[in-house]
Amino acid sequence: MALPDNLQKFFHALTNTNRQRIMLLFAEQPVLTVGEVAERTQLGMSTASEHLKQLKEAGLLRSEKIGKEVEYRANVASIQAILAELGGFLRQCC
Template identity: 50%
Template sequence: MSGRADSGTGRVIRPGAAVPGDDLQVFLKALTSGTRQKLFAHFADGEELTVGEVAERAGLGPSTTSEHLAVLRRGGLLQSTRSGKLVRYRADREGIAELLGQLHTYLLAPSAPEPEDIPPAHG
């Protein structure tokens, strides 16, 4: 299969491949960090945790932890609830399932033919 460079980035993409939607891109970006993957693991059992609790368990500073948790929340992996000054995070299982469905559809979508591959209509 021949590929084409993507907008000068040098990356080769499938011919005719659709670009993932913004939500899916943010989801995937949230997962690219090993630190965020380790932080997310603290929520695997369904537990709700504060920034301080996650920071203590992970051995990170509260500010760094808060930044990473915000990226995970924007990426659809975590939900947060505020009670006064306290923010509790938990895994967003429904959001994750939706985004994984989008990823599945994207990865298995058939490639559309490139415009130059379509023969011109004769008429």
């Protein structure tokens, strides 16, 4: 039995330590821009942007363009839904 695609993306996004570090930033500050993430993680802008993109595609973040900046926030509703789905999957398989 294989994991559903959205769970695979969720787990894959969190396998990278830089993406884990980025997600932990949102516990300290709910809204961050690419520049803020790059500065706080000591990553280049393009690297930070790529990590944010992968986290967004996995449902962990959402973004909103405000003027020239893109603001990122944890996608709490999506994370909760994915974790609930994981719980259901685990109850089925194990």
